[in-house]
Amino acid sequence: xxxxxxxxxxxxxxxxxxxxxxxxRRRLVDQTVRILCxxxxxxxxxxxxxxxxxxxxxxxxxxxxxxxxxEFQPTTYGDPDAPRGGLLHAILGTLVQSGLGILIGTPIxxxxxxxxxxxxxxxxxxxxxxxxxxxxxxxxxVLVGLFVYQILVxxxxxxxxIAGAAALSIIVIPVVxxxxxxxxxxxxxxxxxxxxxLGAPKWKMVTxxxxxxxxxxxxxxxxxxxxxxxxxxxxxxxTSFGNxxxxxxxxxxxxxxxxxxxxxxxxxxxxxIQIAWTGALLVTxxxxxxxxxxxxxxxxxx
Amino acid sequence: xxDVITKRTTRRSSGAFGDSVFEWLCRGAGLLVLGLLGAxxxxxxxxxxxxxxxxxxxxxxxxxxxxxxxxxxxxxxxxIIGTLLSSIFAIxxxxxxxxxxxxxxxxxxxxxxxxxxxxxxxxxxxxPSIIFGMWGLFIVVPFIQNHIQLAWGEELSAIxxxxxAFTSTNYAGTSxxxxxxxxxxxxLPFIAATMRDVFEQVPAVFKESAYGxxxxxxxxxxxxxxxxxxxxxAGGVMLGLGRALGETMAVTFVIGNANRLPxxxxxxxxTIASVVAMEFPESLSGSLQQSALxxxxxxLFIISFIVLAASRYLLxxxxxx
Numbered sequence: 001x002x003x004x005x006x007x008x009x010x011x012x013x014x015x016x017x018x019x020x021x022x023x024x025r026r027r028l029v030d031q032t033v034r035i036l037c038x039x040x041x042x043x044x045x046x047x048x049x050x051x052x053x054x055x056x057x058x059x060x061x062x063x064x065x066x067x068x069x070x071e072f073q074p075t076t077y078g079d080p081d082a083p084r085g086g087l088l089h090a091i092l093g094t095l096v097q098s099g100l101g102i103l104i105g106t107p108i109x110x111x112x113x114x115x116x117x118x119x120x121x122x123x124x125x126x127x128x129x130x131x132x133x134x135x136x137x138x139x140x141x142v143l144v145g146l147f148v149y150q151i152l153v154x155x156x157x158x159x160x161x162i163a164g165a166a167a168l169s170i171i172v173i174p175v176v177x178x179x180x181x182x183x184x185x186x187x188x189x190x191x192x193x194x195x196x197x198l199g200a201p202k203w204k205m206v207t208x209x210x211x212x213x214x215x216x217x218x219x220x221x222x223x224x225x226x227x228x229x230x231x232x233x234x235x236x237x238x239t240s241f242g243n244x245x246x247x248x249x250x251x252x253x254x255x256x257x258x259x260x261x262x263x264x265x266x267x268x269x270x271x272x273i274q275i276a277w278t279g280a281l282l283v284t285x286x287x288x289x290x291x292x293x294x295x296x297x298x299x300x301x302x
Numbered sequence: 303x304x305d306v307i308t309k310r311t312t313r314r315s316s317g318a319f320g321d322s323v324f325e326w327l328c329r330g331a332g333l334l335v336l337g338l339l340g341a342x343x344x345x346x347x348x349x350x351x352x353x354x355x356x357x358x359x360x361x362x363x364x365x366x367x368x369x370x371x372x373x374x375x376x377x378x379x380x381x382i383i384g385t386l387l388s389s390i391f392a393i394x395x396x397x398x399x400x401x402x403x404x405x406x407x408x409x410x411x412x413x414x415x416x417x418x419x420x421x422x423x424x425x426x427x428x429x430p431s432i433i434f435g436m437w438g439l440f441i442v443v444p445f446i447q448n449h450i451q452l453a454w455g456e457e458l459s460a461i462x463x464x465x466x467a468f469t470s471t472n473y474a475g476t477s478x479x480x481x482x483x484x485x486x487x488x489x490l491p492f493i494a495a496t497m498r499d500v501f502e503q504v505p506a507v508f509k510e511s512a513y514g515x516x517x518x519x520x521x522x523x524x525x526x527x528x529x530x531x532x533x534x535x536a537g538g539v540m541l542g543l544g545r546a547l548g549e550t551m552a553v554t555f556v557i558g559n560a561n562r563l564p565x566x567x568x569x570x571x572x573t574i575a576s577v578v579a580m581e582f583p584e585s586l587s588g589s590l591q592q593s594a595l596x597x598x599x600x601x602l603f604i605i606s607f608i609v610l611a612a613s614r615y616l617l618x619x620x621x622x623x
Contacts, residue, residue: 015382030518040402041411041419044494047487051437058440108558111331119328129332132339135610138541139603140548142575146582146599147342150349154587173335174526202319231430234429234550234579256431262551265436280433291428295421 052284059281060132067278072244072260075269087279091257093161096248097240098229100165105172106222110211112173113180118206120209130181137174144170145235153239161247161254164240168229175206175228179221183214220294227290231283233258257283331494343603350597360415361597367561369581369591378593378601380561382426384478384571385602387508387564389546391482396490397539403490404497408527409519420498427491435555438484439476443556444482447475451568470568476558479567484552489542496538496617500531537616544610548602 062084070086112133120126144167152163187210195205211218236242242259243252257279264276353361353376364377403423407416450458451473458468470477504527512522528535558570559580578595585592 030520032387032403033520037402037406040399041406043399044403044423044426044490045419047490048422048429050441051429051433053442055433056436061416108331108334111328112335116330119325120332123330125329129335131611131614132336133459134614135607136335136339137615138544138548138610139605140550140575140606142550142578143342143346143599146349146596147345149582150345150596151341153314157587169606170338173338177335190500201321203320204317206324209459209599227428231432233430233432234575237579237583258551260594261432265439265555280436283430284433287428287430290423291425292421295424301554 006267055281055284058277062274062278071246076271089255090257090260092246094257097161097164101168101172102226105169106176109173109176110180112177116181117184133174133177141232142234145238149238159241159253161240161250164236167235167239171229172225175225176221180218183217184210187213216297220297223290223294227287231258231287233262331552346596346600350600353593353597378598381572381574381577381598385547385573388478388481388608388617389543391486392546393543395486396493398499400424400490400493403494404501405523407498408501409555423491423494431551434484434488434552438556443480446480467566470566471570476556476570477568478564478571481553484556485546485549489545493538500534501527504530533616537613540609540613544613547606548575550579554579574598
C-alpha cells in the first residue's frame with residue numbers, strides 16, 4: 001500500500017521534471033531557430049542595403065549634367081583641364097535597343113500567353129510551349145547572345161544594334177508570356193461567357209474584353225521585361241558590342257549602359273571607374289523604380 | 303428576308319474566319335517559341351561542330367585552354383568543373399539563408415512587416431548581374447582579401463582535415479569563393495520566393511492542428527511544413543542552381559578568370575559563362591577558338607536545360623495549384 005502510493009506519487013513528479021527539461025529544450029531550440037531566421041533575413045536585407053549604399057556613395061559624385069549630356073572621353077590621367085566624359089551614348093543606346101526589343105518581343109509574348117490561357121487548355125502542345133517558355137525564362141542569357149551572334153552577326157560580318165535588340169527581344173518573350181497567361185487566368189469565366197453569349201466571336205472576346213480586363217497586368221509584365229533587359233550585359237556583349245559615340249545606326253555597333261559600365265569598370269583608370277559607378281547607379285535606380293511601379297500597378301489591381 | 307439571312311451568314315462566317323486567323327496567330331506564336339529553343343540548340347551545336355570534330359571526346363576531359371595562334375588547344379574540363387563547383391557552393395550558402403527568410407516571412411514576421419521585407423527581397427532579384435559584379439569586385443573581393451585571407455588565412459589553413467580548402471597562394475581576393483558568395487546572393491531571392499510561396503500553400507488546418515497539440519513554430523515548420531512541401535522546395539533549389547550555372551557578368555568580375563583547377567576556396571578559376579563573355583567578343587569570326595567557345599555554350603545549355611527541366615518537374619504540383 002505504502003509502496004504503491006509512493007510509486008503513484010513519485011511517477012508524476014519525475015515526469016514533471018522530465019517534461020520541464022523537455023519543454024525548456026524545445027523552447028530553446030525554437031528560440032534559436034527564430035533568431036537564426038531573423039539573422040538570415042537581416043543578412044539578405046543587408047546585401048541589398050550594401051549594394052544601394054555603395055552605388056549611392058560611389059556614384060553620386062559624378063551624377064550631373066556633364067555625365068548625362070556627353071559621350072565617352074578617354075581617361076583624363078588626373079588632368080583637371082581635360083574634358084570629362086559622359087554616358088549619353090550609352091543611355092541612348094540602351095533606350096533604343098531595349099525599346100526595340102520590347103516592341104518585337106511584346107506582341108509575340110502576348111500572343112503566346114493568349115494561346116496558353118485561351119486555346120491550349122489541356123492540350124499537349126500547350127504543355128510543351130509552357131515548359132519551353134519557362135526554360136527560356138531562366139536560361140543563361142549569354143547563350144541567347146551566342147545564338148544571335150551566329151544568326152545575325154556572323155553572316156553579316158559585324159556587330160549591330162539590330163542584333164542586340166533581337167537578343168533582348170528573346171529575353172522579353174518568356175517574361176511577357178508568363179504575366180499575360182497569369183493575368184488572363186485571373187479573369188472570371190463568367191465574363192467570357194457573357195461576351196460569347198452576346199454573340200461575339202472568340203477573337204473579339206479576347207482582344208476587346210479579356211485584354212482590356214487584364215491590361216494593367218500585361219503592362220506590368222512589359223515593364224518588368226523592360227527592367228530585366230535594361231540591365232542585360234552578356235547578350236549585348238556578343239551582339240551590339242558597344243560603342244563610344246552616340247549612334248542611331250541600327251546596323252552598326254551600338255553602345256549600352258551595362259556594357260559601358262563593364263568596359264569602364266575594368267579600365268583601371270579611377271576617373272573612368274567613377275563614371276562606371278554613376279552608370280551603375282543610373283541603371284539600378286531605373287530598374288528598381290520600374291519594378292516598384294509595376295508592383296504598385298499589380299497591388300492596385302488586387 | 304433572304305437579304306437578312308445572307309447578311310447574318312456572312313457576318314457569322316467573318317467571325318469564324320477571324321476566329322481561326324486569331325487562333326492560328328496565337329498558336330503560331332507558341333510554335334515560334336518552340337522553334338526558338340530548337341534553333342538555339344541547333345545553332346550552338348552547328349557552331350560547335352568544328353571544335354567537336356577537331357578534339358573529339360577529349361574536349362570534355364581536356365584541361366588545356368590555349369588560344370595562341372598556331373598552338374590552339376581547347377578543353378572544357380576546367381570551365382565545366384568551375385561552373386559546377388561555384389554553383390554548388392553558392393547553393394550551399396544560399397539555401398539556409400533562403401529558408402530562414404521564407405520561414406521568417408511566413409511564420410515569424412508580424413503582418414505589417416511581411417510586405418516590405420518580401421518586396422525588398424524581390425527587389426534584390428531585380429538588380430542586374432553587372433551591378434553585383436561591380437559591387438563584388440570593389441566591395442566583396444577586397445573584404446575577402448583583407449578581412450578573411452590576410453586576417454584569418456593561417457588560422458583557417460591550420461584547421462585539421464579541411465585546412466587545405468583554405469590554403470592558397472592567390473591573395474588577389476578574386477576567387478571561386480568570391481564568385482560563389484556573389485552568386486549565392488543573386489539566387490537567394492529566387493529560392494526564398496519559391497520557398498515562401500510553397501510554405502504559404504500548406505493548408506492552415508495542418509499547421510493549426512500541430513499548434514493545437516502544443517508544437518512550437520520550429521516543430522510545425524520542421525515536421526509539418528517541410529515534409530508537406532519538400533518536393534517543391536527541392537524544385538526551388540534546382541531553380542536556383544539553374545540560374546547559378548548561367549550567371550555570367552557577376553562571375554566574370556570576381557572569379558579571376560584563370561584556366562586552372564581550384565585547389566582551394568581562395569584560388570582563381572573560371573566558368574563556362576565567364577570564359578564565353580571574356581573571350582568571345584575578341585575571338586576571330588570562324589576561328590577554332592570561337593567554335594570551342596560555342597561548344598562550351600552548347601554544354602552549358604545542356605546542363606542548364608536538364609537542371610531547369612528537373613526544377614519544373616519538381617514544381618509541377620505548385621504550378622497546377
